[in-house]
Amino acid sequence: AKIIDGKALAESIRAKLRDEVTDLSENNGGFIPHLAIIQVGDREDSSLYVRQKQQAALKIGMKFTHHKLEATVSQAELLSVVHALNDDYRVHGILVQLPLPDGMDEKLVTEAIDYHKDVDGFHSLNIGLLAKRDHEPLFEPCTPKGCIELLRHAGVDLNGKKAVVVGRSNIVGMPLAHLLQGENATVTVCHSRTQNLEDIVRTADILVTAIGRPQMVKGSWLKPGVVIIDVGTNPIPDSTKKSGIRWVGDVDFESASQIASAITPVPGGVGPMTVTMLMYNTVLSAKRSLKGYRRPTQYLKLDLKTPVPSDIDIAMAQKPKPIKIVAEELGLFPSEFELYGPTKAKVNLTVLDRLKHRQDANYVVITGITPTPLGEGKSTTCIGLVQALGANLKKVAFACVRQPSQGPTFGIKGGAAGGGYSQVIPMDEFNLHLTGDNHAVTAANNLLAAAIDARMFHEATTPNDETLFNRLVPAKKGVRKFSDIMIRRLQRLGIKETDPDTLTPEEKRRFARLDINPETITWQRVMDTNDRFLRKIMVGMGPQEKGRTRETGFDIAVASEIMAVLALTTDLKDMRERLGRMVVASNMAGEPVTADDLGVGGALTVLMKDAIKPNLMQTLEGTPVFVHAGPFANIAHGNSSILADRIALKLAGTSGLADDDEPGYVVTEAGFGADIGMEKFFDIKCRTSGLVPNAVVLVATVKALKMHGGGPEVVAGKPISDVYSQEDVGLVAKGCANLAKHVQNARKFGISVVVAINKFSSDTQAELDTVKRAAIEAGASAAVVTDHWARGGAGALDLAKAVVDVCNTSKREGGASFKYLYDVNLPIVDKIETIAKEMYGADGVELSDVAKSKIQLYTSQGFDKLPICMAKTHLSLSHDPKLKGVPMGFTVPVRDIRASVGAGFLYPLLGEMQTMPGLPTRPCFYDVDLDPETGRVSGLF
């Protein structure tokens, strides 16, 4: 008979795998397939098998880890090791070496392995898929797969042939029968209870034995020409060998090879193939991991109605997918997202590490013309665009939006979930606690505020420096010790000693006394409620505070600098540093006092440790959305978080594998008009993140342009002028100057612009055409009419196509044309002037005395290299909200300048900025309730 040489075949497969592993690593930044084996106890045979697998893995260039546990380990501990390996994205294959010690439940342990990493192929789900016709398991079990490879290699045709498998084990016989049947053989499975085994074996065209009985099957049992795969490996005594034994199969090779047409030897047949197939499966798993298990998105169908129902009715009528499914569609691993109920999840930052080799998706920012009370629909366009890119163009498309404050939700009709058939769902979750990030900001902000007042109180009531020092650094069991955060302060003070007892009295004083100048405190308390009576308050009026009252106030929570930090931070370490260096006041000597001086930077970080993870939700059409951070757009930069954008860019990105998808799209929204939100997006957010955008989408409406063209004022509660619903091409054309200015502004950053004209039913074709022409004349790459509010993604299809075109061009150029508006190293006043002239069209700026002295202060404190975050009205290109269109010939007054040192910007105040809204006489909470039977929320918008 022909000898089927398993050793040679195994060698050649391993050589191919070695090449593949080298390629993978070279093309993907050192990526290495990784097999992990768990061994419990010390069985000698198990140790031998583990060693064989280890040698094979290392030889191929794979990573191998051996997790050896004591035989006395508890089942829960073993399971926890399995779970840890499941959760480790760097591990691609997990194998538990069987048998386990007595008393352990092998089934439970095998089933605990993530079936994505079940390279043994023994998970019941893999077996179930193997057993079913037209289904495919993620992995085929190694030994059976090795047998099939040997048959294939030997050129054996299995179609319609009679195959007999002797042995019905879960490891070989059963899965092999399925594989043979999958090759269209007619399979009979024999076992210990089989009657007339010899007769049945004699019917076999292909015989596979896996029973562990040495040389049981004789030549006389065989049909001439049979092909034999002998899986058995049995020791028999042999005095000629040094070991006293030799290895034989289940088949009597000598007699069988006379009758068979082909046969595997023992050893050197199936044996080497098993380990090889394990390596094959591990490399297969590694490649899948590299691509990220992304699954086709199940889009949700819209049931479009005319007239368009209310936002809440549309939102409540659509049942969202379980967010777990959205996460799985994105290829997120189970350890990479944390569910917060069924419709929200937090995504862990670790995913950035796993996907670091990927090419980013296309990066698109949505902005708008100068806002009017009529509403332009930026958020709605953002959601409509991703719905179009996703559900219509079948691209992976992410929206990154800001989390709204809870204050307006219950105050005056608010919310930012989009509208009509372009919304984030569930909109009640979106507008309420979400996953508690705003609450975390509130808690952290207020802990710092409490620390300021308490510290001033204790310093004031402890006049003796030594006493104060001793209270700050008390002896524990006789030993005084600085905490880590105190050592940071010592370093800032230039004190090198770290043993509290060796400080000089002067050093002790300097360390212990923050000497905060109460007049300079900029840190306010916050609350996520519209509570106008907290705008200005007197604190410390209780008798225990001994008359140390102080005037201060509350801001709405999203106005906290901590919210701006959250939006701009790039990782946990960076957040820790930013929170620690936030400046809350100056001391009596004019030096900045920071959160870390107050000893609270670490605690703030702990309070924010979950908030740093972006929140995953979905659109009405089932495409993914990140909701993360919502800093104020005037005193802060008004953009959602860098981390959400970064993660989305990777999740919608693409790997270096040839068969992977094209890069997808990430659409992020900037607050207010382009003069504020977009400018800050580029100059603050992109400068911090280093990310380069590929396109600007600028949203305009005919109505709003009419107002910029000189249309009458719109006042809440009064009927809107007919001008806005009747054709007036002249007015529109005049208003287009505002649009043109914003287009030109965007072009100053070197980024191409697509103008989205958000259509209302009263707009006429002539009006729409006017806007289109003006946009193109101003330098936009395209101008398209959208109707996503009424039609969802389908209504933004043209916009999506235009965005795809612009992005393709930008990607080809590698984003080289992008530039910031100013150099951060310029003097503060120059930076302010550049923005005022270039973006607003001002003649110049005029600084108040306060502003001038602040420039001096911040320059002396070393904060002059920070970018500028202008606090300006959004209702005009100028500082005067009443001036519509394109104001000219004005000078921008700078009343004051403040610093958000932790967030990393200075914010000049160009007018009164309201930072705590109030409740009207009839707040919208009057309508809000829930159905106690269903728990369904009603009346929210």
Add this chain to the structure above:
Amino acid sequence: AKIIDGKALAESIRAKLRDEVTDLSENNGGFIPHLAIIQVGDREDSSLYVRQKQQAALKIGMKFTHHKLEATVSQAELLSVVHALNDDYRVHGILVQLPLPDGMDEKLVTEAIDYHKDVDGFHSLNIGLLAKRDHEPLFEPCTPKGCIELLRHAGVDLNGKKAVVVGRSNIVGMPLAHLLQGENATVTVCHSRTQNLEDIVRTADILVTAIGRPQMVKGSWLKPGVVIIDVGTNPIPDSTKKSGIRWVGDVDFESASQIASAITPVPGGVGPMTVTMLMYNTVLSAKRSLKGYRRPTQYLKLDLKTPVPSDIDIAMAQKPKPIKIVAEELGLFPSEFELYGPTKAKVNLTVLDRLKHRQDANYVVITGITPTPLGEGKSTTCIGLVQALGANLKKVAFACVRQPSQGPTFGIKGGAAGGGYSQVIPMDEFNLHLTGDNHAVTAANNLLAAAIDARMFHEATTPNDETLFNRLVPAKKGVRKFSDIMIRRLQRLGIKETDPDTLTPEEKRRFARLDINPETITWQRVMDTNDRFLRKIMVGMGPQEKGRTRETGFDIAVASEIMAVLALTTDLKDMRERLGRMVVASNMAGEPVTADDLGVGGALTVLMKDAIKPNLMQTLEGTPVFVHAGPFANIAHGNSSILADRIALKLAGTSGLADDDEPGYVVTEAGFGADIGMEKFFDIKCRTSGLVPNAVVLVATVKALKMHGGGPEVVAGKPISDVYSQEDVGLVAKGCANLAKHVQNARKFGISVVVAINKFSSDTQAELDTVKRAAIEAGASAAVVTDHWARGGAGALDLAKAVVDVCNTSKREGGASFKYLYDVNLPIVDKIETIAKEMYGADGVELSDVAKSKIQLYTSQGFDKLPICMAKTHLSLSHDPKLKGVPMGFTVPVRDIRASVGAGFLYPLLGEMQTMPGLPTRPCFYDVDLDPETGRVSGLF
């Protein structure tokens, strides 16, 4: 051949099922097995099959629902129907009628069915388990199972026999081959590609055909004596029939029955069995659902060290199980819990409905002697006890504990996660945001506070009644309409009109003017931060508030009445009512003004809709814990929530099925000493819930009893007297009077007491024996020494056994001995007096003038039937914190009485109650930080 009569067998099985369904319903409060079939489109054959199943189900007495979808439905919509049925615990079996319309992914849909409800047995996980030896699927596919039942019924021995299955479909051939092999037959599977089919068929002792070829297998193909199961059902033309066709099998019955020893007819063979097995599987699934899928708890092993490391070191060294697994061990369905990250979950109240038929677990309350600065270890004992009941005695044992405030976490060393080897983990999550419930309380509390000030402002600045009314009820598109919550107010005012335009001017005024008397406002703002400067503040100092300043203050968040409501509420509807009726002030006429008068009761409920769900965590040994609500123990009742206890009592309870577990244990902790926490537990919490406890565990320590016996004062920061570490039996004996008084107090409620003596290493045997004797003499059922701090559950084993004994006795008696201390219908003063005399040992009470006028007010407002929640120092049985032991001859002064009408109690103030803690000079936040690499929190305790 013998005819194997499927129809008769099916009938007899269905009759048995009918009886079983009747029994289930009778023994479990109307419980009914429920089969749901999803049909997409209108195929006639599918409709026929669905009808057959429906008829069978209804005849057996099962519930049947038919979910018929349009053929045009999207895949996502179909999946969402599947998910909804998965999530509905009242549905026990789900079947998607195949085939689906073109373009739909049958695999995806089949796999989407929760395999616990996969009564078809087609889920890959069920198939995988079916394929494996020694594994058991949850369900065997119906037709194959029917075939096996027929063979069994016909008395056919399969062991070692040659079985040939013709057909390899996923529905019949493949699974049947596994079932036959499981019966030890030697199985050959033939199919369309099989060569020499006839020859192979001739080898069969048992032949099963499932190919859909009419009469293909002839008698001449058969081995004499073969047993034939003919699954085929094929129409052939027959002009003698009205329909023009008749039904035949894959086997030519006429010729085959001559050769075979037994054969199934077509029709009347396999056909009726398929539907019957579907019914069988559905009943099987229903029974499992009734028992609740509880799985054995995987306990976590403790790695005990001496000396005992710090709490955080112990907690961080233990890796918690994924909370999903804890939930699954409890038998929670996937739709019944919502993960909040990997270690916390919220449990939905719907579980109470599913488990309503269950018998409650044993209910144990933990309380203590009068607290001392030395700490008695109530929380630690609570956790140690459940660890012992669970990990040592293998009972289902739940701890229900309070959520701590975040304020003390960062202020003075706090936290309530237990200690040593008896803790809730992860302790950092426990002590931080948890799932945001405290933040929800804060948000709701402060929305109400903002609403009060804003309303007073708008009423004051709108002197014209008509204008105010019109602002409250504005015309929308010309129509004025009251919101639901306004109609509630109209009803309270006795105004029957519901059309705003028909109200008289006087009615409009009454409706629109709340006329709040600012002097009577009891509603404070809250913050979960120790911010002493907010204790007393002046609000409204901003220019926009026009000089309408007001003195008010902030409490710590857990002191909010909303927290007390959360702890005492029994369902969503009840919470809505309680939040709406909270009284915030009186109007100028002395009538109560409620949250619903302010229009905000619905919004508050919406803010609290997730907080109402208890939070699931675990102990160091992996047993379940509910963490839910943490109301103040003085101005409120200081107990965790009723809902957590109720759900735990059901989850640890037992069904009526004969093979179910014994009822488990729920251990809940009451705040402060037994005179406060336990009294409120019985008189407020149990009175509201209607639950009857089975045992009191009273915690004492030798050290604390020494202090009650007259030991020296303990002052923070100063060394502790040697008295507390050296033997002094006399002092202990004297202090035992305090213990005895608490034991006697507990006995007044008719509940048995187990005294737990929480041992310290310096305690001597003589001292411990003294305490034991005193406890028994005072009427305790048992007194045991515990060492759980150092040894975990093992250290509380004796305590656990004593608790089991007491509970067994109590359960036998049916809890009949339990009684409240007072009748709520007594006058307010009588109730106060009863508590003071019976619990505190006072001679009587003395009411201040304020208290007397409050009694008048509350009686006139109809709040006099509420139970009493005494606000008394916890440091003494009396009102004077300095009096230790058992004070005598004192009269309790009542300074004031306040009402928490929503929570449902009056709270007399017996002293100054601090409701906003402060930060010390060196708060513990100085030590808190996290490792930016691992994200691990350090320095928290």
